[in-house]
Amino acid sequence: MLENIRIVLVNTTHPGNIGAVARAMKNMGLSDLCLVAPKLFPHEEAVARASGATDILEAAHQVDCLEQAIADCDLVVGTSARGRHIPWPLLSPRELGGVATSLQPGKRLAVVFGREDRGLTNEELHLCHHHVHIPTNPEFSSLNVAAAVQVIAYELRVALVEQVTTQPPQWGAQWDIDLANSDELERMFAHWEKTLVATEFLDPENPRQLMARLRRLFLRALPDKVEVNVMRGFLRTVDEKLAASQSAQSKGGQADV
Amino acid sequence: MLENIRIVLVNTTHPGNIGAVARAMKNMGLSDLCLVAPKLFPHEEAVARASGATDILEAAHQVDCLEQAIADCDLVVGTSARGRHIPWPLLSPRELGGVATSLQPGKRLAVVFGREDRGLTNEELHLCHHHVHIPTNPEFSSLNVAAAVQVIAYELRVALVEQVTTQPPQWGAQWDIDLANSDELERMFAHWEKTLVATEFLDPENPRQLMARLRRLFLRALPDKVEVNVMRGFLRTVDEKLAASQSAQSKGGQADV
Numbered sequence: 001m002l003e004n005i006r007i008v009l010v011n012t013t014h015p016g017n018i019g020a021v022a023r024a025m026k027n028m029g030l031s032d033l034c035l036v037a038p039k040l041f042p043h044e045e046a047v048a049r050a051s052g053a054t055d056i057l058e059a060a061h062q063v064d065c066l067e068q069a070i071a072d073c074d075l076v077v078g079t080s081a082r083g084r085h086i087p088w089p090l091l092s093p094r095e096l097g098g099v100a101t102s103l104q105p106g107k108r109l110a111v112v113f114g115r116e117d118r119g120l121t122n123e124e125l126h127l128c129h130h131h132v133h134i135p136t137n138p139e140f141s142s143l144n145v146a147a148a149v150q151v152i153a154y155e156l157r158v159a160l161v162e163q164v165t166t167q168p169p170q171w172g173a174q175w176d177i178d179l180a181n182s183d184e185l186e187r188m189f190a191h192w193e194k195t196l197v198a199t200e201f202l203d204p205e206n207p208r209q210l211m212a213r214l215r216r217l218f219l220r221a222l223p224d225k226v227e228v229n230v231m232r233g234f235l236r237t238v239d240e241k242l243a244a245s246q247s248a249q250s251k252g253g254q255a256d257v
Numbered sequence: 258m259l260e261n262i263r264i265v266l267v268n269t270t271h272p273g274n275i276g277a278v279a280r281a282m283k284n285m286g287l288s289d290l291c292l293v294a295p296k297l298f299p300h301e302e303a304v305a306r307a308s309g310a311t312d313i314l315e316a317a318h319q320v321d322c323l324e325q326a327i328a329d330c331d332l333v334v335g336t337s338a339r340g341r342h343i344p345w346p347l348l349s350p351r352e353l354g355g356v357a358t359s360l361q362p363g364k365r366l367a368v369v370f371g372r373e374d375r376g377l378t379n380e381e382l383h384l385c386h387h388h389v390h391i392p393t394n395p396e397f398s399s400l401n402v403a404a405a406v407q408v409i410a411y412e413l414r415v416a417l418v419e420q421v422t423t424q425p426p427q428w429g430a431q432w433d434i435d436l437a438n439s440d441e442l443e444r445m446f447a448h449w450e451k452t453l454v455a456t457e458f459l460d461p462e463n464p465r466q467l468m469a470r471l472r473r474l475f476l477r478a479l480p481d482k483v484e485v486n487v488m489r490g491f492l493r494t495v496d497e498k499l500a501a502s503q504s505a506q507s508k509g510g511q512a513d514v
């Protein structure tokens with residue numbers, strides 16, 4: 001199961017941290033590392049701090065944006081401090097372990113870690129199904145990124161490998177249909193946005209939190225592939241009706257002249 | 258309770274590790290650090306890696322041997338790889354958390370961490386009541402000392418401070434908006450059905466499982482009241498566009514006659 005877990009680091013500044021993350025991952029039996037636009041990589045400091053986990057560094061993928069890093073993942077969890085603008089389904093690291101045990105075989109889990117100085121942006125957090133918060137001293141809450149990876153990877157190892165009891169499985173464990181992956185979900189959200197704008201329900205000049213609310217609603221349901229197809233089929237029907245309406249209105253307008 | 262926990266580092270070689278330990282301790286709410294014959298301390302690298310936890314470094318005690326570090330402690334736990342010569346009572350980090358919660362008030366717990374390259378000696382381990390082993394990949398089992406402190410301190414914080422439930426996270430438990438009640442959900446589903454029929458996406462003669470799929474998707478997300486209102490607002494917009502389209506088409510039709 002551990003081989004289906006990807007650690008994603010977004011815009012890491014210090015290469016030493018990347019090395020320390022590789023070491024923590026290998027210590028816990030993880031191997032899939034994806035770097036989103038790291039500042040300095042490869043770098044000798046990364047190798048030094050990896051302390052022998054150079055195979056993880058050498059196999060690491062580099063991509064330009066978070067969307068690419070998670071496109072083939074089925075469940076995406078972003079690390080977050082508390083108190084974001086819109087609350088999102090929040091897990092503890094231990095609950096994340098429980099969720100990982102309930103994934104269908106072969107499903108890929110991504111856990112996303114942000115920049116050293118300011119974590120993940122709201123936009124990046126909204127790409128995630130769940131957020132995970134590592135409990136900390138509220139007066140000194142900023143964990144080193146490798147320390148955060150260490151805690152999460154430890155909980156995942158304990159949940160998936162060690163014989164420790166965890167929570168009962170949640171949604172998706174014994175499901176009849178494959179869960180939709182991130183790419184399919186993103187295309188559904190893009191379709192939603194297009195149709196919402198076309199119906200004038202969403203004003204691009206003043207979008208407020210509408211798409212964030214929709215994302216949160218659907219992501220926490222972990223939609224399966226058929227459900228995504230149903231949703232997109234409905235949106236397509238609305239698109240066609242709107243197109244027919246506009247063409248009829250323009251005809252009607254001409255007739256009035 | 259956390260103030261009665263001492264972290265003891267034996268013969269640490271790299272001052273950067275001492276700084277990283279101080280940071281991990283302060284992140285988790287620990288403050289009592291004792292250094293047994295560190296190689297280089299104080300040191301600027303320790304300050305740099307402490308990342309603001311300099312109060313822990315400044316208050317750290319330095320002693321010459323482990324016996325001095327633990328003399329006033331009531332329970333001593335040494336970190337250990339498996340497979341020592343003489344088996345010793347062995348805890349997992351989680352079990353250590355349980356032990357910590359069962360200590361009488363005011364009793365002092367020391368957790369002892371060894372050298373970067375070879376851990377604690379057998380003599381040092383025999384000064385300990387229990388050993389604690391952090392589960393690792395057996396093929397790459399040597400944790401960085403600050404990573405080991407991070408895991409132990411995390412488990413101690415979770416056991417002593419955080420209200421950890423064994424239940425899976427309950428969506429909406431601490432939510433900003435009231436969850437929608439059954440009546441509101443039923444009216445949303447009725448609206449969905451009406452609009453789906455109006456758009457001809459749902460054929461009342463052959464409804465298949467469409468409404469069941471929609472119900473299941475939304476119900477398991479436990480929508481809140483605003484999310485239900487957003488959904489109904491969108492459906493209402495679609496209704497209005499359809500009505501306008503039909504009226505325009507019928508006007509268009511009359512003009513053609």
